[in-house]
Amino acid sequence: MKEEISKQLYEKNITVLIGGGRRHFIPTSEGGTRRDGRNLLNEFRDKKGYQVISTGKEFFNTKLRTPFFGALSHDQTPYEVDRNNTENPSLLFMVQKGLELLIESDKEKRGFFLLIEGSRIDHAMHNNDIASATHELLMFDKTYEYIHKFAEKDPDTLIISTSDHETGGMSILGGFNQNSLNMIKETSMSTEKLREMVNAGQDIRNLMRQHLKINPTDIEVNRIKNELNTPNYFKIMGEIIYQRNKIHFSTTSHSGDDVPLFSNMNVLNGMTDNTEVAKTIKNYLNLNF
Numbered sequence: 001m002k003e004e005i006s007k008q009l010y011e012k013n014i015t016v017l018i019g020g021g022r023r024h025f026i027p028t029s030e031g032g033t034r035r036d037g038r039n040l041l042n043e044f045r046d047k048k049g050y051q052v053i054s055t056g057k058e059f060f061n062t063k064l065r066t067p068f069f070g071a072l073s074h075d076q077t078p079y080e081v082d083r084n085n086t087e088n089p090s091l092l093f094m095v096q097k098g099l100e101l102l103i104e105s106d107k108e109k110r111g112f113f114l115l116i117e118g119s120r121i122d123h124a125m126h127n128n129d130i131a132s133a134t135h136e137l138l139m140f141d142k143t144y145e146y147i148h149k150f151a152e153k154d155p156d157t158l159i160i161s162t163s164d165h166e167t168g169g170m171s172i173l174g175g176f177n178q179n180s181l182n183m184i185k186e187t188s189m190s191t192e193k194l195r196e197m198v199n200a201g202q203d204i205r206n207l208m209r210q211h212l213k214i215n216p217t218d219i220e221v222n223r224i225k226n227e228l229n230t231p232n233y234f235k236i237m238g239e240i241i242y243q244r245n246k247i248h249f250s251t252t253s254h255s256g257d258d259v260p261l262f263s264n265m266n267v268l269n270g271m272t273d274n275t276e277v278a279k280t281i282k283n284y285l286n287l288n289f
């Protein structure tokens, strides 16, 4: 599926592409996941004339031009809470650079369409990891603010911000307070990264104290250790965190909850079917398809 999507991105002649998932563009023989033997990174560069950048460091230090493809992580873009500032750009930085490139390439002022995905919010919620999800959301919020300021100066710009579903069936139960909020604020590692570190030999108790602001009981440590590399790990971590901050998850999957939609224009009010989003954009841009 991801290999198919990568191929579509290659075929569509998109002006700017920035994100992670580099492995889906590279054949298995070169450490990637493509089974068709194609190296789409090379093809982007050699056949389509893209500037291709493969690391965050290069992205920070290179003069960029369009068409542009930044495949900045081998696998997923790191969680904001785990991100190394010198090696990986934030969502905001990627959007700033992407927008600059689009404006620069839009010589005839025909306008453009920019899709921004805060893609790891969903992953953190699948992991019932509220602190990681909150750090992702705060970065998404900063990015929204930046786009909003752009739209204020360019009033034809339509912004639509929404999600395709809720994840985790999250609820805040009685007892939530400033301490719960502080715990989220002070968390400096995702539970996914914590598992990686424990598997690499680090002490689980120290990691939890230092990075999750949790002092686990012996029973909790044993529970985690027993299920460390099973699908139950994230559910257990979510439950242990819930004991402290009263943020409850009812599933590690998607839920059927309705989701909000924000816009800078008076579009799509009230209860709306998600298919209306595409139709609204299509009408706004006067597209025929």
Ligand SMILES: [Zn+2]
Residues within 6 Å of the ligand: 122, 123, 126, 167, 254
């Ligand atoms: Zn999901």
